Amino acid sequence: MAVLKVIEVLANSESSWEDATKKAVEHASKSVQNIRSVYINEQSAQVKEGKISEYRVNVKITFEVK
Template sequence: MAKKKTESVYRVTEIIGTSSVSWEDAAKTAVEMAGRSLRDLRVAEVSKLDMKVDDGKVVEYRARVSLSFKYEA
C-alpha cells in the first residue's frame, strides 16, 4: 500500500498582545484572540517583550508573537 504524500504550506504573521498584568498574559491574549479568526494555528513564538511606561511606572506589558497557521487547500 503506497503512502499518501502530504505537503503543507504555512503562513507566519506577527501580532502584538497587551496586558496590564504580565508578559505571559500578553502573549496568551494575543494567541487566543488570533485563534478566534485564524484556524489551524500551529506554533507561537515570542520574539520581543517590551513595556509601556507612563509617569515612571509600568502600565502595560507587550509581547510580540510570531504565529504560524496552515493554509487550507
C-alpha cells in the first residue's frame, strides 16, 4: 500500500496556464520526490491594457511518501 500526500502550489507564467503548471511541477520536484499527479484546482489571469499579462494556476500535487 502506498502513502500519498497532497500539497498545494501557486505558479504563474507570461505565456500560458500550461506553462505555469509545468513551472509548478518543476519547482516542487526540487524538494519533493515521487510526484504522481497534478490537479489544476484553479486558473486565473491578470489583465493589463486589455490583454492577458500573466497566467496563474493553483495546483494540487500528489506524491508518494516512502
